[in-house]
Amino acid sequence: MIRLENVSMTYDDQHTYALNHVSLTIEDGEFVFIVGDSGAGKTTLFKLLIKEMQPTSGEIFVNGKAVTRLRRRKIPMLRREIGVVFQNFRLLKDRNVYENIAFAQRAISAPTKDINKNVAEVLTLTGISEKYRSFPDQLSGGEQQRVALARALVNKPSILLADEPTGNLDPGNSRAIMEILEEINRRGTTVIVVTHNHEIVRMMNKRVINLKNGMVANDIQEGGLAYER
Amino acid sequence: MKGNSFFYCLGQGFKGIKRNKVFFLASVATIAACVFMVGILLAVMMNINFVLKEAQDSVSITVFFDEDLNEAEIKEIGKRIEAWEEVSKIEFISAEDVWATFKESYFKDNPELAEGFAGDNPLASSASYAVYFNDIDQQKTIVDRLSSLTGVRKVNSSEVTANALSDVGKIVSIISLVIGVVLFCVSVFLISNTITTGITVRSEEIKIMKYVGATDFFVKSPFVFEGIIIGLIGAIIPLVILFFVYRSAISYIVNQFNTISDAFSMMPIAQVFTILVPVALILGAGIGLIGSIIATNKYIKV
Numbered sequence: 001m002i003r004l005e006n007v008s009m010t011y012d013d014q015h016t017y018a019l020n021h022v023s024l025t026i027e028d029g030e031f032v033f034i035v036g037d038s039g040a041g042k043t044t045l046f047k048l049l050i051k052e053m054q055p056t057s058g059e060i061f062v063n064g065k066a067v068t069r070l071r072r073r074k075i076p077m078l079r080r081e082i083g084v085v086f087q088n089f090r091l092l093k094d095r096n097v098y099e100n101i102a103f104a105q106r107a108i109s110a111p112t113k114d115i116n117k118n119v120a121e122v123l124t125l126t127g128i129s130e131k132y133r134s135f136p137d138q139l140s141g142g143e144q145q146r147v148a149l150a151r152a153l154v155n156k157p158s159i160l161l162a163d164e165p166t167g168n169l170d171p172g173n174s175r176a177i178m179e180i181l182e183e184i185n186r187r188g189t190t191v192i193v194v195t196h197n198h199e200i201v202r203m204m205n206k207r208v209i210n211l212k213n214g215m216v217a218n219d220i221q222e223g224g225l226a227y228e229r
Numbered sequence: 230m231k232g233n234s235f236f237y238c239l240g241q242g243f244k245g246i247k248r249n250k251v252f253f254l255a256s257v258a259t260i261a262a263c264v265f266m267v268g269i270l271l272a273v274m275m276n277i278n279f280v281l282k283e284a285q286d287s288v289s290i291t292v293f294f295d296e297d298l299n300e301a302e303i304k305e306i307g308k309r310i311e312a313w314e315e316v317s318k319i320e321f322i323s324a325e326d327v328w329a330t331f332k333e334s335y336f337k338d339n340p341e342l343a344e345g346f347a348g349d350n351p352l353a354s355s356a357s358y359a360v361y362f363n364d365i366d367q368q369k370t371i372v373d374r375l376s377s378l379t380g381v382r383k384v385n386s387s388e389v390t391a392n393a394l395s396d397v398g399k400i401v402s403i404i405s406l407v408i409g410v411v412l413f414c415v416s417v418f419l420i421s422n423t424i425t426t427g428i429t430v431r432s433e434e435i436k437i438m439k440y441v442g443a444t445d446f447f448v449k450s451p452f453v454f455e456g457i458i459i460g461l462i463g464a465i466i467p468l469v470i471l472f473f474v475y476r477s478a479i480s481y482i483v484n485q486f487n488t489i490s491d492a493f494s495m496m497p498i499a500q501v502f503t504i505l506v507p508v509a510l511i512l513g514a515g516i517g518l519i520g521s522i523i524a525t526n527k528y529i530k531v
């Protein structure tokens with residue numbers, strides 16, 4: 001479960017709030033879209049959840065852990081519970097698909113004997129198995145996004161954060177990525193997706209949290225139909 | 230750290246070196262220079278100490294006694310001197326010994342002249358003790374202490390030689406210490422720069438590792454391994470060079486100073502290297518360790 005209590009965030013060099021007294025709760029196993037204009041604070045919210053930054057005020061809880069009061073030494077354990085897909089895939093160019101994904105397993109000292117199995121599993125889940133020996137430069141945008149997704153999932157996090165996973169993709173690929181996310185969610189992972197893609201939001205018909213100038217403008221269950229414009 | 234993680238990080242350390250060849254070579258070269266200099270200084274120091282020790286062993290103070298003392302009384306004083314802590318050993322030289330030596334060198338060609346002195350040793354009061362001591366620095370103290378003994382007539386010592394030898398030792402120690410410290414600092418600085426470059430090159434990798442929940446220790450250890458590996462390689466190269474340099478130095482000195490090679494002997498190569506090898510390896514690894522810890526602590530934060 002994720003809970004934010006009155007969370008505010010101002011960057012040192014800014015006078016305005018990136019997040020302004022945000023309170024919200026996301027239950028285990030939910031699928032949530034976060035929408036809002038550029039600069040609304042969506043990415044900032046993600047960064048606070050993985051304690052990349054400390055909020056100016058307020059409290060954040062992830063799976064019962066008080067993130068805001070977590071000691072530095074404990075941050076890795078928090079991050080193992082949260083998989084992140086970045087706005088720009090962030091794949092390592094000098095490694096092939098398999099190595100990019102296995103990299104995440106090695107980083108948490110997963111037993112060598114399990115790495116092969118776990119990587120194969122997420123490769124299948126994201127539908128990129130055949131390309132496991134390709135390098136990122138040899139892949140299309142949609143394929144790179146699948147690899148990024150596979151890497152975020154390979155450590156079996158209970159929460160997946162995806163920041164504009166369909167940002168640079170055509171409608172067909174976008175839908176395919178959404179189907180993968182839905183499948184991951186069906187298997188029990190909490191999925192939170194930031195997107196600007198109205199059509200996707202309407203189509204999926206999930207909970208939608210709408211951020212405006214760092215505040216929750218509205219938060220609607222099955223908000224697909226309500227999310228017009 | 231689990232076994233497989235250890236080998237993974239070690240492997241990553243080697244990979245880092247391969248990816249960063251130019252900087253690797255630059256830092257190996259500087260560490261090699263540092264270790265080489267320290268090695269030379271150490272070898273010189275050890276040899277000075279070696280020569281000093283040999284000289285020290287042969288430097289002694291000669292104590293003469295009042296004329297009215299008989300041999301038993303002299304031996305009594307000798308026993309007391311021998312018990313002193315600073316004294317390593319003493320040797321009694323009787324008047325007869327002195328006369329015998331004297332006779333040999335001065336009346337060698339006409340022994341009948343010496344016969345004239347039979348039964349009446351002209352050097353009767355020349356019985357003495359040669360006092361050997363542990364530390365050349367203590368010579369002055371011992372001389373003072375000996376002079377103050379009742380029954381002692383005269384104390385002879387070769388103050389100049391002793392002082393000169395120990396001064397040379399001190400000066401060389403100080404110089405080598407200063408140069409060693411300077412080179413050490415330069416090497417640490419250079420290796421931390423090299424590791425910092427490695428960190429910069431791999432910043433994307435580091436970011437991803439941290440996002441997926443790698444511990445600080447896990448992220449840093451490949452760089453620390455890289456530093457230690459560079460340090461060890463930087464230490465082995467000068468060791469090999471020093472070995473050959475030292476070997477030819479020995480043979481050069483033996484050839485050059487053939488006649489006085491007894492007075493001018495060098496410490497055997499095996500003896501020098503049993504100290505030099507561990508010192509160089511610890512120094513190299515230490516430079517790598519410190520340099521990489523500085524770099525990682527500065528540039529890798531969760």
Ligand SMILES: Nc1ncnc2c1ncn2[C@@H]1O[C@H](COP(=O)(O)OP(=O)(O)OP(=O)(O)O)[C@@H](O)[C@H]1O
Nearest residue numbers: 011012013014018037038039040041042043044045
């Ligand atoms: N590192 C930073 N330093 C200073 N200000 C920042 C920083 N990151 C974000 N901001 C500011 O905080 C506000 C929220 O930014 P954030 O990245 O969360 O927006 P976003 O909703 O993710 O936007 P986008 O849809 O364009 O990705 C913006 O006004 C932005 O300029």
Ligand SMILES: [Mg+2]
Nearest residue numbers: 042043044163
């Ligand atoms: Mg953003």
